[in-house]
Amino acid sequence: MKFSSTEKWLMRKILRMTGDPPLHLVLGRDVDNSSPSNNGGKSKPTIVVRDRKTLVQLALNPEVAFGEAYSDGRIEIHGNLVELLEEVMRSMQEGQRRGSYAKLSSWWLDRTGDNTRYGSRKNIHRHYDLNVNFYKLWLDKRMLYTCAYFPTVSTPLEDAQLAKMDHVCRKLQLQPGDKVVEAGCGWGALALHMAKHYGVTVKAFNISHEQIAFAREQTKREGLTQQVEFIEDDYRNISGRQDVFVSVGMLEHVGVDHYGELGRSIHRTIGDWGRGLVHFIGKNYPHPFSPWIRKRIFPGAYAPALSEVTRLFEPWNFSVLDVENLRMHYAKTLEHWLSRFEGSVERVTQMFGPEFVRAWRLYLAGSIAGFRSGPLQLFQVTFAGANCRQIPWTRAYLYEEQQPAVKEQKWMHATR
């Protein structure tokens, strides 16, 4: 096929803007569209751009244009999508040091929907109030939509989500009778797990109406209504003194400008005597999420660098006890999700149409690539108030034996 000199110039420009990753970029009027994407082939992957207008859009605004055009089929990928995205992210990271990525990103750091009380509700509704049957297709059976913890690389996802909950509970040193507050509780799995396996009482907050309704159903089904209360409200409205604060996967939706408010909520809750854990997607340095992700998948989301997260702790004299980076565990979690998602593509297409399928494929694949290649990190930060007396001597106890719930799980398997 022949390209005009303008087309060639545009293609060179796009590759240069993304740090010259090892891939082919072609304008695909004449390209055979029959070869499957995700074929795992080892040759250089190819991005086929269907029309010239898309090529121009890519040159102007590569991240958003790529996401939009991939979603509606104006871009096809020949080769493995995850690996291609990994290569691009690696080369863009290099580029960033030369300044181009930073400049590009700051162009597109738009006035994201601010996470005020009202804005948060709107932003959270867009993602988490999607039909629960959609999430059931590809999450584990307890519906945990956060990074799992894989004691070994080959641990099944169901066990890894259990192990994650136990890892969190053990880091918090939960004791029967402890009063726990959870901020951003998803469909309620962690709250129920803490109550059932650690004998604590839990107040769990969430502003997603659908998730709270689901969690309340589960609570009744499991007979835990005495121990667990699900509250449809904002973290800013948490009240009452508790022993423990925990938040898994909410910080990304708080927005760095609101960490002061969150820190105040935490201190109001656990004071100088309590302890807590936050689990969140982070970055190596302050840097916004991809603008396409913010536009299409997670409006208002921001993954903080550690320097920013310290704003939760330092004004309140909290001691950071432990930070663990579980980046590769999120890549693995997402691999499980993507594979289950691909196994349900027909069903998802029926529910939301092919463009939704392609957008979510890109989001899941891009996240795998991000956690593998480094722009995304996953931090668990354990902290304690200045007068907290429950500080473990070493971390060895976290690794001494199988997590209790996993053990029970194994036992349940054995007797079935």
Add this chain to the structure above:
Amino acid sequence: MKFSSTEKWLMRKILRMTGDPPLHLVLGRDVDNSSPSNNGGKSKPTIVVRDRKTLVQLALNPEVAFGEAYSDGRIEIHGNLVELLEEVMRSMQEGQRRGSYAKLSSWWLDRTGDNTRYGSRKNIHRHYDLNVNFYKLWLDKRMLYTCAYFPTVSTPLEDAQLAKMDHVCRKLQLQPGDKVVEAGCGWGALALHMAKHYGVTVKAFNISHEQIAFAREQTKREGLTQQVEFIEDDYRNISGRQDVFVSVGMLEHVGVDHYGELGRSIHRTIGDWGRGLVHFIGKNYPHPFSPWIRKRIFPGAYAPALSEVTRLFEPWNFSVLDVENLRMHYAKTLEHWLSRFEGSVERVTQMFGPEFVRAWRLYLAGSIAGFRSGPLQLFQVTFAGANCRQIPWTRAYLYEEQQPAVKEQKWMHATR
């Protein structure tokens, strides 16, 4: 005894400035001086101020005046010194939130000797170039002058210092043949340990002339001159590409204004592919050391908050993999040191006189109190370059078995 109304007003003022800790403060013209300090008694401890001038100094500038007067005997303590200091630190932390401590400290945040190349040499010389025979009296036999790692509370100091070195080496995943650079190597124990037990080569930097001389002696004695090179130079002059960067107990002497230079040295050394660890005394929030400590014990020292330490990593896209807070281990280490120090008081008095003994007792006791009650933290931060491939799957391997050198140590004991 009778106090004038001015004296009473001064005493009330001093107690108020320190947050009203549970102790007696008396002007001691008439107080019996024969009861020993550190008597472990359970009654409220008493600070006996010998003269009115000292009382006035305390009211003007409590931290420095207390240190100076305790050192030269114008203040006596009836009761346990460590516990008294703990109470004062706790109440001062509370007070700080009301603003008084912060204000006091900022009065005394003097223009500390800046840690330029020249200033660092001067500052380091004052502390670390003291006669090595002095440190031999109370450190472990390998001369580690940093926080040990106690697998159990009752681990002996010698084993705990070995375990610390292994904990660091394992966090760094040292492999035979790795090239390691150590910044601030003390008397050389860690460098020699890494070479001997992990088969790596080490370039170890230090600007203390006495320590480097001692370390070189040890290297010859242990036959490790092919593997370990001790270099009397500043961290800013580190050059050459290495696999691993490690620094244990140096960051406190770098000064927060120079973290940019240190970060640059680290990145110049390990690039995007290497890995590293920094071990340092930290704080819960940015706050200077006690002005007396800076005046008499550690000129130019500063213990950073985590928000400040991120300046080492974020400009270079380093990923923080693990942060461990070993505060209680430093309290325990210092208890061992203080107890050994007290056992050698006669010898130290012969070497440096009674005022030195009292100043160092206060420094060691105050540090125990600081780590126990919270103003001082001890952080180990493990990090890796953006392209580093040696990222452990979980941290379980750190706790799987006895540390190799401790094992060997045990074996050596058994065959003797």
